[in-house]
Amino acid sequence: MKGYIWNTQAETMSCEEMRALQGRRLSECVRRVYGTVPFYTEKMKAAGILPEDIRTLDDLSLLPFTDKEDMRDSYPYGTFAVPMDDIVRIHASSGTTGKQKVVGYTCDDIEMWSECVARCLAAVGMTNKDILHVAYGYGLFTGGLGLHYGAEKMGVATIPVSTGNTKRQIQILTDFRPTALACTPSYALHLADELAAGGIDKSALALRVGIFGAEPWTLNMKQQIEDKLGIKAFDIYGLSETMGPGVSISCEAGDLLHIQSDHFIAEVVDPATGRPLPEGEIGELIFSSVTKQGTPLIRYNTHDLTRLFYGPCACGRTTVRMDKITGRADDMLIIRGVNVFPTQIESILLQYGELEPHYMIYVDRVNNLDRLEVKIEMTKAFFSDSIKDIERMERRLHADIQSTLGIAAKITLVEPRSLPRSEGKAKRVIDNRLQ
Numbered sequence: 001m002k003g004y005i006w007n008t009q010a011e012t013m014s015c016e017e018m019r020a021l022q023g024r025r026l027s028e029c030v031r032r033v034y035g036t037v038p039f040y041t042e043k044m045k046a047a048g049i050l051p052e053d054i055r056t057l058d059d060l061s062l063l064p065f066t067d068k069e070d071m072r073d074s075y076p077y078g079t080f081a082v083p084m085d086d087i088v089r090i091h092a093s094s095g096t097t098g099k100q101k102v103v104g105y106t107c108d109d110i111e112m113w114s115e116c117v118a119r120c121l122a123a124v125g126m127t128n129k130d131i132l133h134v135a136y137g138y139g140l141f142t143g144g145l146g147l148h149y150g151a152e153k154m155g156v157a158t159i160p161v162s163t164g165n166t167k168r169q170i171q172i173l174t175d176f177r178p179t180a181l182a183c184t185p186s187y188a189l190h191l192a193d194e195l196a197a198g199g200i201d202k203s204a205l206a207l208r209v210g211i212f213g214a215e216p217w218t219l220n221m222k223q224q225i226e227d228k229l230g231i232k233a234f235d236i237y238g239l240s241e242t243m244g245p246g247v248s249i250s251c252e253a254g255d256l257l258h259i260q261s262d263h264f265i266a267e268v269v270d271p272a273t274g275r276p277l278p279e280g281e282i283g284e285l286i287f288s289s290v291t292k293q294g295t296p297l298i299r300y301n302t303h304d305l306t307r308l309f310y311g312p313c314a315c316g317r318t319t320v321r322m323d324k325i326t327g328r329a330d331d332m333l334i335i336r337g338v339n340v341f342p343t344q345i346e347s348i349l350l351q352y353g354e355l356e357p358h359y360m361i362y363v364d365r366v367n368n369l370d371r372l373e374v375k376i377e378m379t380k381a382f383f384s385d386s387i388k389d390i391e392r393m394e395r396r397l398h399a400d401i402q403s404t405l406g407i408a409a410k411i412t413l414v415e416p417r418s419l420p421r422s423e424g425k426a427k428r429v430i431d432n433r434l435q
């Protein structure tokens, strides 16, 4: 199972060595931001902490958490820890509400980011013999340029397709014969459907690997993508605030994601108390991006929900691993008092071969009661079955959701290819209660 490791020194060091390195880098980082970035200085002063109090990794929990509000309050450049002369790239992420979160990169930051992405590509079995089709957006979004620079660093022939124009994407997939595809999992499915609709069999493509991320997706979704495109699909994670894609990636040995732990110190905390949770317990993921120069982050709450594992992996890497993201704490729907994540609904829906992995979740309030409706597309074959079969399937899904999640949902099976598709991050939930 052991494959090519890009940076054996960084990716296979012992746990003790890693903790010592993280501690040193944390201590340096705190010294850099104190007195330079106003919100860190203020927060540390308020907590009665001086930079010299942070000496080892054990001191991490003394530091206050930071959050997207800190970034937004410092809009646009208040988070930068170096003069603008040293910044060579700016990205920004809008999220769903409020001002953009702006991040700056020095030359060294771009080099570090490319190194992390190159490590990720090696973890999924890529080498400089591969051709990579990047269909993440190029722009303020970090997906396109992030993958691009890492792939070039590895020596991969990189095609900067960006998003949009699915017809052209398909032409590039068939004519340029890329061996790897990077895009959101929802767009990968859309591409697969469009290939099928155009009568192009997966065997006509040279694709063997997919690097999918930027949105939550389940293992059932992974299976569907692998089957439809005839590839091995991997999960890449990251967020603009910490760098962009490449903070972690799943590997050839399993579905947990290896974190580039020498650059990103991960913690998982109890959302209610902020207390760090032990290995294997689910909570909010916190990152300290201790080597970042432009916009270093200390104890930044991503609000993404996952758990951490510290044991070595069969792939040979010893870096800390995180589970697939269940969703963001703020993506959680509370329906008649029951907490539900869209990924839980996705896991149920995608168990059925009669259904396509395209669905939408609608939440309304009718007569003061929450109402959940799930629309999901049928396969072409099932769509032509009798109404009775379709109704039976709707009842089955209703019962499944009721027994697994404890809530009633109106299930509507819809025609194939009738729900909206996205080129970037999928929008699968419409909560009309918020309007």
Ligand code: DLL
Pocket (backbone or CB within 6 Å): 093, 136, 141, 142, 143, 212, 213, 214, 215, 216, 217, 235, 236, 237, 238, 239, 240, 241, 244, 245, 246, 302, 304, 325, 327, 328
């Ligand atoms: O989505 C960076 C990225 C680009 C990651 C391409 C992977 C591939 P943002 O736009 O700032 O950055 O959004 C970050 O997206 O906090 C998660 O909620 C979600 N997210 C990113 N990757 C994954 C993933 C990019 N693999 C936010 N699984 C994060 C689940 C993900 N959610």
